[in-house]
Amino acid sequence: MRKILVVGAGQSGLQLALGLQSHGYEVTLMSNRTADEIRTGRVMSTQCMFHTALQHERDLQLDFWESQAPKIRGLGISVAVPGSHDPGPSQRAIDWLGRLDGFAQSVDQRVKMAGWMETFAQRGGQLVIHGVAVGDLDYFSRAYDLVLIAAGKGELVQMFGRDASRSPYSAPQRALSVAYVHGMAPRPEHPDTEAVRCNLVPGVGEMFIMPTVTTSGRADILFWEGIPGGPLDAFKDVKDPAEHLSLTLELMERFLPWEYARATKVELTDAGGTLAGRYAPTVRRPVGRLPGGGAVLGVADVVVANDPITGQGSNSASKCAASYLASILEHGDRPFDEAWMQQTFDRYWETARHVTKWTNTMLAPPPPHLLELLGAAGRHQRIADRFANCFDDPSDLENFFFDPDRNAAYLKEVAEAAGA
Structure with a gap:
């Protein structure tokens, strides 16, 4: 039985750990938080997973919330007319709804990651609650056949060098702000269709609104992406959740009056229902080399971190976990050397490169x-x-x-x- 260590308990780390576990591998999962701490903590992300990514979860019998999460059957694009304050259709230069072939769904990662962690432990996996430093990995690389780093923040990421040829941006391209709310009314033109709404405000930024299921049931995610230094880049010093929501709505009223019109009665899902931050989209080299000579393999956004403007984060994490799982299973009993690590990443990059190209295109002003x-x-x-x-x-x-x-x-x- 091969021994594998997964460091990081997000979408990719947990999906990969549970997948390996289902194939008889001896898996240890390390997380810096317990399931309860995740469940009762602050929201970690926005997420909307489309058919292919959801199918990876179904294949592993991990689709625990499919009956509870709204079935998202459309994706709409609206482009604001600059300076508009009328909620009517005349103030949208572009406004349409595309239909999805297979429904999408969003599950608050606090719900999913906590549930998956408990499932991993119940199925006999070794769950270790402990932060991991680079210095710890020398020992682990000798104790395990393979060490996978799926913790997308902190010092562990610095082991993986930036690939400048695939990373055109060296600074954050958007200031991100998230609020999970109850009480959002449907779009009046499609009252019976659950849909992700992508609202573009030229020269200012974007807002995404997506139905989700959270710790307190059905909700909507209000997600601003602001061009740095612009009017949406206003959340950096906001610590109070109520103030965060108030500012979110104020900006909706100013720039997206048709969305504000259906948000007048919203309230936060919980005190942890807000998030703000920014990061530079970066592709990194997949193999991390340790001081003692060992090597570890980066997973998902450790090695390909795209801006969330195209909604691909959790989808890419799921696809990476599925691709890595296939590569591990196919490799059998042979050693997981650096050449195999590079080949495993290259296989995933064939999928990820399209996302990176699309995302970086959308961060720039759109060509005619x-x-x-x-x-x-x-x-x-x-x-x-x-x-x-x-x-x-x-x-x-x-x-x-x-x-x-x-x-x-x-x-x-x-x-x-x-x-x-």
């Missing part, structure tokens, strides 16, 4: 052909649906999104088909 595409999606449901489903499979963006010529050819094809 992308604005034309988003506008055309309001006239052609076929385009809206295709773009919505790219949140599940970003690789399709290569076929019509990035390149102006491919974009023009696709829009021409759709228009001709509609006129036929």
